[in-house]
Amino acid sequence: MSQTxxxxxxxxxxxxxxxxxxxxxxxxxxxAHGSAVAATARISPGGxxxxxxxxxxxxxxxxxxxxxxxxSTTTPSPSPSPSASADAPxxxxxxxxxxxxxxxxxxxxxxxxxxADLSTGATLSRGDTGxxxxxxxxxxxDILAALLVEHQDAGxxxxxxxxxxxxxxxxxxxxxxxxxxLAEVGGPEExxxxxxxxxxxxxxxxxxxxxxxxxxxxxxxxxxxQQIFGTRPSKLSTASRNYVRSLMGEVEADQNWGVxxxxxxxxxxxxxxxxxxxxxxGLWVINSIGEVDRDGHTxxxxxxxxxxxxxxxxxxxxxxxxxAAVAQVAGP
Numbered sequence: 001m002s003q004t005x006x007x008x009x010x011x012x013x014x015x016x017x018x019x020x021x022x023x024x025x026x027x028x029x030x031x032a033h034g035s036a037v038a039a040t041a042r043i044s045p046g047g048x049x050x051x052x053x054x055x056x057x058x059x060x061x062x063x064x065x066x067x068x069x070x071x072s073t074t075t076p077s078p079s080p081s082p083s084a085s086a087d088a089p090x091x092x093x094x095x096x097x098x099x100x101x102x103x104x105x106x107x108x109x110x111x112x113x114x115x116a117d118l119s120t121g122a123t124l125s126r127g128d129t130g131x132x133x134x135x136x137x138x139x140x141x142d143i144l145a146a147l148l149v150e151h152q153d154a155g156x157x158x159x160x161x162x163x164x165x166x167x168x169x170x171x172x173x174x175x176x177x178x179x180x181x182l183a184e185v186g187g188p189e190e191x192x193x194x195x196x197x198x199x200x201x202x203x204x205x206x207x208x209x210x211x212x213x214x215x216x217x218x219x220x221x222x223x224x225x226q227q228i229f230g231t232r233p234s235k236l237s238t239a240s241r242n243y244v245r246s247l248m249g250e251v252e253a254d255q256n257w258g259v260x261x262x263x264x265x266x267x268x269x270x271x272x273x274x275x276x277x278x279x280x281x282g283l284w285v286i287n288s289i290g291e292v293d294r295d296g297h298t299x300x301x302x303x304x305x306x307x308x309x310x311x312x313x314x315x316x317x318x319x320x321x322x323x324a325a326v327a328q329v330a331g332p
Contacts (some may be wrong), residue, residue, distance in 0.1 A: 093332045100126060100324040106317055109283065109307015113325045114222035118231055119297040124329050125219050127321075132202070132215040133304040136274025138287045139205070139214045140169045140178050141248065142224055146185050146194040148240040170247035170272060173255060175212075182211055197235055199223045212276055221289050221302035229270075229291045229300055245270050248290060258288025259301040261319035262326040267293035275311055283307050286314025288322065299326050 104111055104127045112127035135142075144166050151157055158166065165181050168174035185191050188205035195203050200220040206213035227234045228244050236244070249270035260269040271290025278285065289302040303321050308314030 093328075096324065096328040096331070100321070100328050103317070103320040103324040106320065107305060107307070108309055108313070109305065111303070111305040111317060111321060112218035113301070113303045113321050114218040115302075115325045115329050116222060116226065116230070116300045117297055117329050118229070118300065122329050123222075124325060125222070126325065127218070129218060131304075132217065133287065133306055134212065134276060134285045135203075135206075135214040135216050136212050136276040136285050136287055137173050137175075137178070138221065138272050138274040138289050139211055139216075140173065141228065141244065141272045141289065142195065142200075142203075142214075143178060143182050143185060143191065143211070144170060144244055144247070145198070145224065145228060145236060145240075146191050147181055148237075148243065149194055149197070149235050150185060150190075152237055152240065167247060170244075171250050172252055173273070178211060179209065198227050212274070216304070218302045218304050221287075221304065222300055225289060225291065225300040225302060229298075245291070248272055257315050258318055259290045259292055259303060259322045260288075262294060262299065262301055262322040263292040264294035269293065275314070277311070278306075281307075283309065284311050284314045286311065286318050288318050292322075292326065294326060295330065297330065299329065301326060 100113075104113070107127075110128040110131045110133065112125070112129050112131060112133070114123070114125040114129075116123045147158070147162065147166075162181065162184060165174075165177040169177035169181060182188070182191065185194070188207045188211070191205045192203075195205070200216070200223055203216040203220045204214065205211060206215075226232055227236055228241055228248075234241060249268070251271060251273070255273055256269075256271070258273045259271050263269040269290060269292040271288060271292075273289075274285065274287040276285040277283070283306070285306045286308050287302075287304045290300075292299050292301060301322050303318045303325070305314055305317055305321075308317060
């Protein structure tokens with residue numbers, strides 16, 4: 001079996017191996033240390049977390065399409081019509097635009113993508129750009145960035161314990177480590193304040209221990225990636241940026257799906273993924289953010305989606321959108 005085939009088989013098994021814990025439908029890979037579920041327990045062998053239910057969406061919040069339905073267009077939320085950035089006129093041909101539109105139209109729920117080419121300055125944002133997505137575990141990159149900013153402000157560095165927790169949180173997607181480090185930051189309100197400094201104006205951190213239900217947009221996640229990987233001035237020092245990059249470049253093998261699909265053959269990437277099955281619907285939130293190299297260019301890519309019938313469907317969707325979006329920014 002090919003590497004891709006093996007990974008797909010593994011992910012399908014992971015999705016089928018979901019368990020009902022404390023009223024929350026929580027699915028976990030048997031190899032992963034933590035899913036993207038707020039403060040819920042890890043059900044993987046050797047997990048040490050305590051079960052905690054994931055609340056259903058409140059009335060009036062966007063509701064994903066029923067499982068299995070695939071509308072021809074992506075219109076679950078009242079977001080503005082998608083449009084490409086005008087930063088790189090002439091770089092996006094009609095064929096690649098159609099490819100991206102087709103990938104976004106395959107979403108069973110909502111999907112959005114934001115891309116920046118660090119080599120040329122070209123940017124793009126498409127899909128449900130006004131939709132607020134649950135972050136799942138991609139918020140862990142945000143938590144680490146905020147902790148580093150706080151240490152910079154204080155003139156201190158991460159403790160040995162914090163570094164150990166950071167490694168677990170990013171490379172293994174460990175939920176208990178994320179809960180501990182968010183507390184070190186000062187909780188959701190403090191993270192919201194630091195996010196305002198980062199320029200994340202449409203991101204609200206989940207409260208009550210449910211950090212995985214932080215809400216955000218694809219453009220906000222691209223802004224965060226600019227803080228970590230970008231060439232613009234950042235609130236993070238060079239040392240802090242290099243530290244986050246190093247951890248995102250070493251995620252466990254079973255978690256290296258997502259925006260990595262847009263990287264060139266043999267080229268590098270660094271990423272953080274998030275995955276979460278919602279208790280009310282059984283539908284999946286699947287997100288991926290990171291940096292990819294392709295054909296001598298470096299791209300920042302954020303792809304967010306919800307309402308996916310299965311984890312495997314969501315991963316396939318995110319990967320196709322990432323590939324098509326980078327191809328459109330790259331041009332002919």
